[in-house]
Amino acid sequence: MxxxxxxxxxxxxxxxxxxxxxxxxxxxxxxxxxxxxxxxxxxxxxxxxxxxxxxxxxxxxxxxxxxxxxxxxxxxxxxxxxxxxxxxxxxxxxxxxxxxxxxxxxxxxxxxxxxxxxxxxxxxxxxxxxxxxxxxxxxxxxxxxxxxxxxxxxxxxxxxxxxxxxxxxxxxxxxxxxxxxxxxxxxxxxxxxxxxxxxxxxxxxxxxxxxxxxxxxxxxxxxxxxxxxxxxxxxxxxxxxxxxxxxxxxIYEFNRLIKDLNGLGKEEFLIQLDEWYRIENRGQEYYKPSKPHHFSMYLDGEFYSLYLRKTKYNFENALDELDAQLLYETVLEPILGIKDLRTDTRIAYSDGKKDIAYVKSEVDSGAFTVGFGLFPASTSQLKKIADQNLVMPPKSTFIAxxxxxxxxxxxx
Known part of the structure; x- marks a missing residue:
């Protein structure tokens, strides 16, 4: 009540x-x-x-x-x-x-x-x-x-x-x-x-x-x-x-910008990423994810689409299905070494209203090395996570x- x-x-x-x-x-x-x-x-x-x-x-x-x-x-x-x-x-x-x-x-x-x-x-x-x-x-x-x-x-x-x-x-x-x-x-x-x-x-x-x-x-x-x-x-x-x-x-997404590849070369990074995702090089084509568990990535002047290998990742609760959490569990923490999303200075966030072109401009400027575009969470996801007393990572949603x-x- x-x-x-x-x-x-x-x-x-x-x-x-x-x-x-x-x-x-x-x-x-x-x-x-x-x-x-x-x-x-x-x-x-x-x-x-x-x-x-x-x-x-x-x-x-x-x-x-x-x-x-x-x-x-x-x-x-x-x-x-x-x-x-x-x-x-x-x-x-x-x-x-x-x-x-x-x-x-x-x-x-x-x-x-x-x-x-x-x-x-x-x-x-x-x-x-x-x-x-x-x-x-x-x-x-x-x-x-x-x-x-x-x-x-x-x-x-x-x-x-x-x-x-x-x-x-x-x-x-x-x-x-x-x-x-x-x-x-x-x-x-x-x-x-x-x-x-x-x-x-x-x-x-x-x-x-x-x-x-x-x-x-x-x-x-x-x-x-x-x-x-x-x-x-x-x-x-x-x-x-x-x-x-x-x-x-x-609800809009918050995209992620990362300053470096955690000591990895470009090819080594893509190989580690391949364990979790099917990767397609989109070249200069502006790519924005169109559904959950798909991501866009901008690296070294090119766009990539990342499709989650679902046989690799288990969804055990509502939080696991949230793309912000998924990216953290599969890329940010294990590959790029970003453990604390609240305090690590190597990560920055861009709300979805700035669109993927902003991510590209920030990487092209040299301020960041790689950018990830996310699909926005839904209201039903927000409610399920709250109902299960779970907590989203910071900057998971930009809400109007x-x-x-x-x-x-x-x-x-």
Whole structure:
């Protein structure tokens, strides 16, 4: 039973939302960040990069406190307002590829995360969890929803479609050419219907945001222990999420780039690879895998197709069938000597939206020696891995949609 509740969002005024909304801080180049900070005083980047005001790089607890200060200044200047009633927020994104996503921004239960009613498919790093938990505890808000996905539901779909026919509270297009829409649902009858539909679900799944959700769960535990009047209804018991149906989820691959062949010559490497794969030289033909367990490889100016020898590899669980795991088990670890995918500096990742041409350009530049193209995982694979309590390797999936920060803010 999933507990998904409305909340009172802090959000930009309608006239400023397009100026406030920003991509995640790290997704900008330094030049892009500098331009936005120089020319847009309303950008949410001013909140998450408070040192800009002093032309100084500030880190750690000092930065967290200044983030809190900048946030309060945005509220004092009435750039941000807060809704007076708990609300569900219907949110639609149409990206530049004309893919459409329609879902609900709401508060999900940290207890559901702890009890595996909200299921995970990726591992998290303890240091990163603790760091973000301390950040949340200091700043007192979260501005980027966790992406959750739920089984397609006709009742929820009909409500979302009906609400989205009305005039949107927000409608804006970004320089990235994504168009965003937001509608409010504060009608009690509709709220109760939506809550009941979510409560009837056995579980929902994290699509993107494992560290944000795990950090929120740690924060709930800390604040519960510090409170003498804990009731379970406090805002810290929940975290902001964007929930979309499984059929709307778009999953792209992460391709792999490797700096060297682990001391092997080209021919020796291909011979070792031949043990696991049927190899075909495609020459200059751009090759992209068209089904699971097929890979593309770019090496020394040529493309290769790799087809797994299925008699060689045993599929014992859902993780074994994931191509990111398969490539690790057959190539990256035994042949190229890459044991820890999280820390080895010889491997880099490129999301599938950059396509195989990006892999080629990186290898041709000399920055990398070989690149591998993967077939994207499916939603059913993601769910099976989560259901079996297994964990994907890092950078197994690049999942859309990607939301803007600062459009809805959750305070606790």
């Amino acid at each position: 999933a507990k998904i509740i409305p909340f009172k969002a802090v959000r930009p005024t309608r006239d400023k939302v397009s100026l406030v909304a920003s991509r995640p801080y790290q997704s900008y180049t330094p030049a892009e960040r500098e331009s936005r900070l120089d020319h847009n005083p309303y950008s949410f980047l001013h909140i998450v990069n408070p040192g800009y005001k002093y032309q100084k790089e500030i880190t750690g607890t000092e930065r967290y406190k200044l983030v809190r200060n900048r946030y309060l200044e945005f509220k004092e200047d009435e750039i941000f307002i807060q809704d007076q009633k708990p609300t569900y927020y219907v949110y639609k994104i149409i990206n530049r590829e004309e893919e459409e996503f329609l879902g609900i921004i709401a508060a999900a239960s940290a207890e559901d995360y702890e009890n595996n009613c909200i299921k995970k498919h990726e591992d998290t790093l303890k240091d990163r969890e603790e760091t973000f938990k301390e950040y949340l505890k200091t700043v007192g808000f979260n501005a980027e929803p966790v992406l959750l996905t739920y089984p397609d539901n006709p009742v929820i779909k009909e409500i979302l479609l009906q609400v989205s026919k009305e005039r949107a509270e927000y409608e804006f297009t970004t320089t990235y050419r994504d168009t965003h829409y937001l509608w409010k649902i504060d009608d009690q009858e509709l709220i109760q219907t939506l809550q009941k539909e979510f409560e009837a679900m056995d579980c929902i799944y994290i699509a993107d945001g494992h560290h944000r959700s795990s950090s929120s769960c740690l924060l709930a535990k800390d604040l519960k222990a510090e409170s003498s009047n804990h009731t379970g209804k406090e805002a810290y018991n929940f975290f902001m999420s964007y929930l979309i149906p499984e059929s709307d989820l778009k 949609p990607k939301l803007r920060s600062g459009v809805t803010i959750y305070e606790f």
